[in-house]
Amino acid sequence: MTTKNPDHIAIIMDGNGRWATNKNKSREYGHLAGTRALLYLFQKISSIQIKYLTVFAFSTENWKRPKKEVDMLLKIIPKIKLRVYNHCKKNKINLRIIGDMTTLPPFVNEAFDKWKTLQHKNPKTTLIVAFNYGGKSDIVHSVKTIVENKIPSNDITEAMISENLYTKNLPPVDVLIRTAGEKRISNFLIWQCAYAEFFFLEKCWPDFKIRDLQNVIESFKKRKRNFGSISS
Ligand code: IPE
Ligand code: IPE
Numbered sequence: 001m002t003t004k005n006p007d008h009i010a011i012i013m014d015g016n017g018r019w020a021t022n023k024n025k026s027r028e029y030g031h032l033a034g035t036r037a038l039l040y041l042f043q044k045i046s047s048i049q050i051k052y053l054t055v056f057a058f059s060t061e062n063w064k065r066p067k068k069e070v071d072m073l074l075k076i077i078p079k080i081k082l083r084v085y086n087h088c089k090k091n092k093i094n095l096r097i098i099g100d101m102t103t104l105p106p107f108v109n110e111a112f113d114k115w116k117t118l119q120h121k122n123p124k125t126t127l128i129v130a131f132n133y134g135g136k137s138d139i140v141h142s143v144k145t146i147v148e149n150k151i152p153s154n155d156i157t158e159a160m161i162s163e164n165l166y167t168k169n170l171p172p173v174d175v176l177i178r179t180a181g182e183k184r185i186s187n188f189l190i191w192q193c194a195y196a197e198f199f200f201l202e203k204c205w206p207d208f209k210i211r212d213l214q215n216v217i218e219s220f221k222k223r224k225r226n227f228g229s230i231s232s
């Protein structure tokens with residue numbers, strides 16, 4: 001039985017739209033509430049012993065949404081930039097971004113650049129924001145780098161692919177949480193979740209509280225992980 005806290009938790013923050021629709025509000029209203037839930041989580045994260053927390057904020061497939069919604073989602077990052085930065089600076093939290101930054105508007109990259117300047121030597125936690133992130137695109141990006149480095153095919157290892165993913169130097173995901181009831185991975189950290197424990201919560205993201213994270217961690221500690229071996 002696992003008794004230690006997970007090193008790496010990843011969250012698919014889903015259900016902003018449904019949360020708002022249930023209240024007869026616009027999807028944009030739901031994203032604002034979702035942003036508040038994220039800020040609240042970032043503020044409370046120091047109360048939990050967790051080294052890495054990755055949140056899925058915008059997927060490579062989310063560009064398919066109406067332009068108005070996409071524009072609104074892109075503007076959230078600059079809006080919360082300073083609040084997140086100041087909190088993390090004060091609380092010894094590092095911030096990291098994963099995803100394809102090359103196709104994002106400059107105002108989004110500018111906010112991320114500020115976040116990336118946080119380089120505490122021994123951070124209490126590292127928060128990783130997945131933005132314009134797709135698991136398949138991550139693997140393609142890794143393979144391209146390996147090919148560009150002219151690595152002979154016989155020398156290619158799993159470790160090498162891992163080292164060239166956006167998540168370079170991060171441990172594999174121990175716990176994957178998805179809110180709002182859907183039971184799918186939606187092209188999130190597909191390589192990194194190879195042996196993750198999955199937790200599906202019915203509540204929508206704007207209702208997510210630190211208590212929910214604590215409950216998941218307690219359940220995780222009771223799960224038995226085999227990694228292909230036999231139970232001991
Ligand atoms: C998650 O909520 C936020 C993003 C994907 C950016 P959704 O917007 O997907 O909400 P639902 O799934 O439509 O309810
Ligand atoms: C996954 O949610 C992406 C994020 C939470 C950022 P989606 O709402 O985009 O996933 P699908 O389309 O329902 O699978």
Ligand code: MG
Nearest residue numbers: 014015016017
């Ligand atoms: Mg959704």
